[in-house]
Amino acid sequence: MTRLYEYQIYGVNTLFELDDQQRIRLLHLSSAPLPEAEDISEQRKHASVLVELQLTGFNQPGHKGTRLSNTMPGAALTFQHIEQQEDRLSITQTYTKACSLTVTTHIQFFPGIRIVNVWNEVTNTGTEPFGIEYISSLHIVGVNSTGSSLPYTANHLYLPHNSWTGENQWQKYSLPELGLLYALDGEKLQDSTKVISVSNHSSWSCSQFAPIGILENDYTGMTSFWQLESNGAWHWELSDAALGKELALRLSGPTELHNHWWKKLQAGASFSTIPVAFGAIPGSWQEAVWELTRYRRAIRRPNEDNRYLPIIFNDYMNCLSGDPTTEKELPLIDAAATAGCEYFVIDCGWYSDGYWWDNVGEWQPSEQRFPGGLIEVIQYIKSKGMIAGLWLEIEVMGINSKLAASLPDDWFFMRHGKRIIDHSRYHLDFRNPQVRDYATSVIHRLVQEYGIGYIKMDYNITTGIGTDQYSDSMGDGLLEHNRAYLQWLDDIFAAYPELVIENCGSGGMRHDYQMLARHSIQSITDQTEYVRNGAIAAACAANVTPEQAAIWSYPLREGDREEVIFNMVNTMLLRIHQSGHLSELTEDRLLLVKQAIDVYKDIRSYIPMGRPVWLTGIPLIDDEWFSFGIETADRLYLAVWRTHSLNDHFSASCSAQSIQSVAQLYPNPAEDENTSYHVHGNTIHFNFKQNKMARLYEIDTSYNEAR
Structure with a gap:
């Protein structure tokens, strides 16, 4: 029965x-x-x-x-x-x-x-x-x-x-x-x-x-x-x-x-x-x-970062690229503050006098790079009204690290009696309580002594299939390490609930929701070509909530007006990770960066309550035209991109029964002669006069019967 x-x-x-x-x-x-x-x-x-x-x-x-x-x-x-x-x-x-x-x-x-x-x-x-x-x-x-x-x-x-x-x-x-x-x-x-x-x-x-x-x-x-x-x-x-x-x-x-x-x-x-x-x-x-x-x-762990979506400047991408010094940082800090950034993050390289890849692990600031001390630069960031941040890669030590050479093997991933080496680094094993204690001491020092409020936690190597030390199998060692690392993260957030820790794994190689149930922000990609970066940005909210998805904007030294606009539109419906040599931009191009950040500050409160929409399908990296939007109860914020196309026209149909109005939010339409649009029913028809262009619109859908 x-x-x-x-x-x-x-x-x-x-x-x-x-x-x-x-x-x-x-x-x-x-x-x-x-x-x-x-x-x-x-x-x-x-x-x-x-x-x-x-x-x-x-x-x-x-x-x-x-x-x-x-x-x-x-x-x-x-x-x-x-x-x-x-x-x-x-x-x-x-x-x-x-x-x-x-x-x-x-x-x-x-x-x-x-x-x-x-x-x-x-x-x-x-x-x-x-x-x-x-x-x-x-x-x-x-x-x-x-x-x-x-x-x-x-x-x-x-x-x-x-x-x-x-x-x-x-x-x-x-x-x-x-x-x-x-x-x-x-x-x-x-x-x-x-x-x-x-x-x-x-x-x-x-x-x-x-x-x-x-x-x-x-x-x-x-x-x-x-x-x-x-x-x-x-x-x-x-x-x-x-x-x-x-x-x-x-x-x-x-x-x-x-x-x-x-x-x-x-x-x-x-x-x-x-x-x-x-x-x-x-x-x-x-x-x-x-x-x-x-x-x-x-x-997701409740946090203020995902409510307010502050703007982060990071000095790495298409900028200092891991070679920070006091001399280079000070003008960038000035420019980032002028543009309206709220965090300033010193990325990799701050802990080593020269080439640093294979000797990381001690996380002590370089006196050569910062003659007045790293604290001097951090205090300057704070004097400009921004919160200071630093880059870390806490799960690794370089094979030429003096500290790594002094430590026992049970600190590290092992296979067949040998330390695993990947890209000139050893991988720490967080099952070991001494490893966790050491990692915690680094965080405590950066927060308590240096006054850091943001950590970019990177992860550029992998363990491979795992470790056979103190485990039933290599995969079992990996799983136990991963769970120990998550518990360590929980302890850090419990100790410092206001600390923002960005999840980065060579960009987006670890954007799973064990990590993102804890981290408030995720580095989506290391893509350095801004046109391709737009397509990655327009697709990423299928994998990560838009308010957690950090996208680089990096205006080029030798760029033009449309290049700046494209860079900024890439980020404006997600999280702005501003970079680029802002201090070397012409005044009008820096003003375009500031204009975008000002618009973002006006609309960012809608992102955590909105839902991602793809009116023209989810894009692939080399699509000629694409769009991405954030939809709320009565409005739609829509970004539109043209990359390389022989066609000047592109259309997007909304789910609204009728569109009440469309307004271009960025760039300022009064200064824009390269685009136009018109509405027919529930479809918007766009005209972009040249390749490598992007625009951001606000669409009133207050009579959307489907909502």
């Missing part, structure tokens, strides 16, 4: 079925209405185990290829109970045959947000250890299924490719384009061996892809989406299931097969998977991003 468990919490509908063998199955997790259980095939029910768990030495019955399905004892777990605590469900299962364990699945719901956060906790309740090769954070069969007879190949998958200086490049694929075909063998009716999988293998959590996926069904109108929350290794995969008739999604942290992770769970010990976010809504990929934006704001 089967039993159903139905839950409708904050707009998310969940259906479980308990069969006569006390096996619980997850049949529905979506904001779509609950289906009738009898309309779901027995094959799908059988495949819909709540947790996939593979232990070493256990069979994997019915296994097909490298997919992480049909696991044991995952398929043999026995249901014990389900508990609801206001906004959380906890489902407990046990296994007591070849070993003894308990698995508890936690599903967290959020008011007003159609997303759940899910993780599993496994506890060894026996007397002997066992080895975990894989455990899912979330397993769903029938993704985007609505009871339709359409095959799952009707879905399209959006993947966010990531690369240094080429971040946030979303591509749309059909499932057959990625090799997943529907019901290959209709006579035998079995699952295929094909898996669409995305993995991250190192401590750059976004080295190849952001840990996000969006699956849109063009026929049913359903979109499922997910976000894996790990500051290191992770894995997700799509495959067919239920005898080749359904689509299955598995989200997890590191695995033995893909990430060199294996965990020996001792008697009485517990292990928790990484948390993952999942939602399924009637709507498009853009509506999925809106839901993710609300969710990211909800899980």
Whole structure:
């Protein structure tokens, strides 16, 4: 006799079925209405185990290829109970045959947000250890299924490719384009061996892809989406299931097969998977991003930085490039203050007399660079009404650092008895309490002695697959380090709640939401070419909330009016990371920088409450024209870019029934002879007379009936 468990919490509908063998199955997790259980095939029910768990030495019955399905004892777990605590469900299962364990699945719901956060906790309740090769954070069969007879190949998958200086490049694929075909063998009716999988293998959590996926069904109108929350290794995969008739999604942290992770769970010990976010809504990929934006704001550490969005000047990009001195900094500080910046950050190089890459680690200021002391420059920044900041890379030490040479090996990541060296640096192991104490002492010194209010925390190397020192596997060492680093960050923010710490990993190589649930600001890219920087900026709010997304603006020494405007528009709907040799700009070009910052100060309060919109699609890095907007209840701020195009015209259609008015915010339209626009219905038609141009508009949509 089967039993159903139905839950409708904050707009998310969940259906479980308990069969006569006390096996619980997850049949529905979506904001779509609950289906009738009898309309779901027995094959799908059988495949819909709540947790996939593979232990070493256990069979994997019915296994097909490298997919992480049909696991044991995952398929043999026995249901014990389900508990609801206001906004959380906890489902407990046990296994007591070849070993003894308990698995508890936690599903967290959020008011007003159609997303759940899910993780599993496994506890060894026996007397002997066992080895975990894989455990899912979330397993769903029938993704985007609505009871339709359409095959799952009707879905399209959006993947966010990531690369240094080429971040946030979303591509749309059909499932057959990625090799997943529907019901290959209709006579035998079995699952295929094909898996669409995305993995991250190192401590750059976004080295190849952001840990996000969006699956849109063009026929049913359903979109499922997910976000894996790990500051290191992770894995997700799509495959067919239920005898080749359904689509299955598995989200997890590191695995033995893909990430060199294996965990020996001792008697009485517990292990928790990484948390993952999942939602399924009637709507498009853009509506999925809106839901993710609300969710990211909800899980983020409350902070003033994301409310006020102060303007940061940083001396690195297309400026001092890691070669700061007192002589160079003072005129930049003057120019940044004149332009209206509110923070001034001295980037890398302040701690070394010359070449510094391979000797970092002590974080003491260079007397040669700052003859009057670094404090003199910091006090000058403060005298100009700005908060001072410094660059750090706290997780590394250079191979030529005298301090690193004096320290024992257990301070560092190790493999096969040797310190791991990546790009002439060692990687510190934050599992070691002495490492954490040292890192804390550096932060205390910078804040208490130097009066620093901002730290750019960079991260330019990776650990590779992990460390085998004091760990069950290399991947396990990496995961434990990552979790220790997060705890250290929590302790720092508890000690200094007003301190702003920027998350940077060679730009955007670590923009996951373990880091961004803590950091208020994220460096999006190190792209030095301002035209390409615009496309990265226009896409990044799909991955990071706009009020956390820091984009460089770096007017060139030998540039023109349009180059300054393009640079500034890149930043004006996100977070301004101002740079460039402002003190060497002509007066009229510096005035354009100040004009943009003044406009930004007028509109920045709308960014944390707005939602990102792409009226003309999410751009790729070399698109000829593109746009990006922030939409609130009654207005739309829209940036429009032309890069290299033979076409002077570009059109964008709004969701409003009718546009009440359009105003150019930047640059001052009274001084602009190169652009024009006109409105027809809900479409705005733009004319830009030349390449490499950008403009910012305010559109009144107060009669938008859809809102």
